[in-house]
Amino acid sequence: MKNRFLASLPPDDYSLVSANLTQVEFEKGRLLYDPGERVDTVYFPHDCVISLMTLMENGAAIESSTIGREGGLGLGTAFTPRISLSRAIVQVPGSAARISASQFQDIVRRSPTLQTLIHKHSDALFGHAIQSVACNALHSVEARFCRWLLTCHDRIDVDTVSLTQEFLADMLGVQRTTVTAVAGALQAKGLIRYRRGVVDILDRQGLEAMTCECYGAARRLYEKLLPISFE
Incomplete structure (x- = not known):
């Protein structure tokens, strides 16, 4: 089980969830939710990465957080019906498991362990979003680009990340020309190899x-709230 949230469940709780899971494959750019839409499905990524994007009226967007195999998307529906507050889009393709929100809610009612884990995941995701706000305001594009690559690398099994220039610009809140310049600088330092739509991580320590x-x-x-998140 690649999803750390599911893997951390005791056998009885995991059996309740796994009996209702469906495995899915996501292509890059797959839209899961838009703001205002009812959250009717919960997703548990295995090796894909989901971005939560904040949208502006003029069409601009910036990433507020990411969800990978350390957790799940839509976990809050376990307690009450929810609408999406952001755009949830598959940034890095891969596999995931899904369960209907109604089925998940029924299971969580019977599992105190799941209830506790969901609250911890919500705290971690909220903390991630708060950190992103500060990061976007205070730190350089180069540092933020390295941060995103490392965060992504933690959630996948390979050193190659499939990313378009457009996605990178949206994630960082900058122009595409800026993405090209920053990627070129990191490539010149031997930290990455940047090809059309693909970033190869060559030197993780250098990025750190x-x-x-x-x-x-x-x-x-x-790691504090979900101890096996990055094992």
Whole structure:
């Protein structure tokens, strides 16, 4: 089980959930929810990465958080019906498991362990979003780019990340020309190889040295609240 949230469940609780899970494959760019839509499905990523994007009236967007195999999307529906507050889009393709919100709600009512884990995940995700706000306002595009690559790398099994220039610009809240310049600078330092729509991570330690404090802060928060998040 690649999803750490599901893997952390005791056998009885996991059996309740797994009996209702469906495995799915997501392509890059798959839209899961838009703001205002009812959240009717809960997703547990295995090796895909889901971005939560905040949208502006003029069409601009910026990423507020990401969800990978450390948790799930739509977990809050376990307690009450929810509408999506952001755009949830598959940023890195891969596999996931899904369950209907109504089925998940019925299971959670019977599982105090699941209730506790969901609250911890919500705290970690909220902390991640708060850190992102500070990071976007205070740190350089280069540091934020390194942070995003490292965060993504924690959630997948390979060193190659499939990303378009458009997605990178939206995630970082900058122009595409800025993405090209930053990626080129990191490539010149031997940290990544940047091809059309693909980033190869060549030197993780080098990226860690160039990123800002926000990467470590968010990672420590997840590890504190969800201890097996990045094993």
